[in-house]
Amino acid sequence: MSSAQGRIFGLKARRGALHGWTGAGEAVSQVTFLNRQALYLRPDPARVVVRPFKPATEPRDLNPTDKARANHIVDRVLSLSPEAAAEQLADVLENFQGRHRNLLATFEARADDMEEAFAAHAAFTKPQRRLVGAYFLHEYSFEAAALFNPSIVSHPDQSGVPDGERRFVLSLRAVGEGHVSSLTFRSGSIGLQGGVTVDPTARLASIPRVTSRIPGPQGDIVEVDFKADEEISERVIFPVTESQSNGIEDARFVEFEDEGRKTFFATYTAYSGKAIRSELIETTDFMSFRMTPLRGTAARNKGMALFPRKIAGKYAMIGRQDNENLYLIYSDDLYEWNGGVAILKPAFPWEFVQIGNCGSPIELDQGWLLLTHGVGPVRKYSIGAVLLDKNDPSKVLARSREPLVRPDPSEREGYVPNVVYTCGAMRHNDRIILPYAISDTFSHFATIEIAALMRAMEDGAGPA
Known part of the structure; x- marks a missing residue:
């Protein structure tokens, strides 16, 4: 089956308390659950800002x-x-x-x-x-070189959307001349059966005006906004501080709910050309944004991802502090993160070099679904999954022994070969909607049947 027809991948599913019976006796059945959509987002050098x-x-x-x-x-x-x-x-x-x-x-x-x-x-x-x-x-030309590492959240405006469908906002990392990364957006819809469509991209593009700049010990806190008549795909957030001067990289957006109030947060990597650090962007409407440097020992690294709600009264993050393992970090302060405990270490050959998160955890009935990336031989990146306990995310309930997505032989070439990567998926009905990048060049979509994924994951396989 060709990519355009939707390529299907599967994991070997074994019987277990979490998954239920998948075959007679000790037999192993092949469960297919990941459907690649015939949808590609490629960089367009004709899109420019001044x-x-x-x-x-x-x-x-x-x-x-x-x-x-x-x-x-x-x-x-x-x-x-x-x-x-x-x-x-x-x-x-x-x-x-x-x-x-x-x-x-x-x-x-x-x-x-x-x-x-x-x-x-x-x-x-x-x-x-x-x-x-x-x-x-x-x-x-802000996306002349690449358009990749997407994350997806519900659109703040769901008016007029038919029952069972959902509008979404997709954020993407765009790269242009000098390998400078900026943050750009798309909107689209998810159908009742999981079909994904992306709205046409606006011909024009704009950067926001800076409305506030507050100096701080960790760097400037900056607020920017766009005009209401600028379509969401027009909006490009370009570096506006010294810490971001060479890039706003890999934003991991999440719809965060606290006491009935919804805010869209994203952790991202600010790159000055010499140093990196984690920063936080927040918005309620994707028109006005506030960017704040994060403080603390845990904020010195890449790849932090915020849980979509507080756990036991505290904010919670998944992050990587040692370039190898994944940590669970709690904080009373959204902007300060220290310490943490390692909860996931490389366990399988496709992740022996290192593991990291692929966006914020997704809340399911069974627990927190955490998508991960693993780096294997010849620096090949693949995407896997882990299930964490809902009340105590330090407990690993299950993890995938094999990748959910790995570089397809027909699509492994690009700016960085042999890489598939995502900065965040979302749940829609009984599916996970997974946007992901290919070879750090362009972006693609797949859908995952949640029930089949749960059956396919190994119960706590490998060391924590």
């Missing part, structure tokens, strides 16, 4: 050489006659107007950022000012 062009940051942030260069550019623009400046601005608009929203307003906002540079010069016209703004911007 960003400040260095040395076009505020002049006070520039070294003397860059300040001089910035002033030279302003001098050259202001040397144009008003008529020539207006003609040049019209030419720029004709060339770029259809590629961005509100381009003149963007030029003016960039000129506002350059106010210190203007202060040293003579009077200027409005077209000259806008033209200066244009010279200090550049287009960036």
Whole structure:
């Protein structure tokens, strides 16, 4: 069966108290439960945003050489006659107007950022000012290289959705020139029988405006927002702090409920080009976002994932602190994480190098379903599953002896070969909806029958 028809994978299911009987006597049956959808999300280099062009940051942030260069550019623009400046601005608009929203307003906002540079010069016209703004911007193709490591949550607006169906928001890691990662989104729907559709992608793309920046000992706390008329697939959250300057990586979104209030949180890796750390983004509507650095010894590493509710009155995370094992971490403070206890270690050949989480745990009747990734020979990444006790997630009830998903021979090539990876799945009716990336290049979808998965998992197989 071809990929387009939906490739089916299975695990050998054994009888056990958790799974029930799967065959006569000691016989082993083959249970198929994972159905790959004929749906692919590939990077599109035609999608661009406009960003400040260095040395076009505020002049006070520039070294003397860059300040001089910035002033030279302003001098050259202001040397144009008003008529020539207006003609040049019209030419720029004709060339770029259809590629961005509100381009003149963007030029003016960039000129506002350059106010210190203007202060040293003579009077200027409005077209000259806008033209200066244009010279200090550049287009960036934010997903030119890759669109991968997705996570999925319910859409905050379910109005008009038929019974048994669900709208969703998909977050993805986009990578462009210089391997800079940003956060982008898609919306879509899940049908009654688990079919997944993704809404058409908007032609334009926009970065948000920064509405608040609060300095802190761990770094800036930043709030950003988008305009209501910007479709969700237009919205691109680009690095806005020094700690994020080389990337916002692998956001693991979860719909968190506390005392009837729902908030969408995501842990992500902030990469400065030299160091990493975990940060938290939060939103209720996917229009306004708050980004906060996490504190504590457990927040120095990648791959933290928040449980969707408190457990015994505490926040809970799954994380990896030693580049090898998975830890359970509790905290009274959503923004500070310390300590933790190892609950999962590599047990099977496909995960002997290391294991990590693949998103926030999913609450089932049977317990917490935790999707994991394992790294095996020749750095081959696969996706597995673990079932944790609902009241005490440090207890492992079951885990998959074989991967749920492994790199398909026909799709193993890409930016990073032999990798399948996800940053979060969600439950819909009796299925798990699993978006996942292939070779750190593009993204795909599969659905998993929960009952069959439960039967297929080994009871606590391997060492904890």
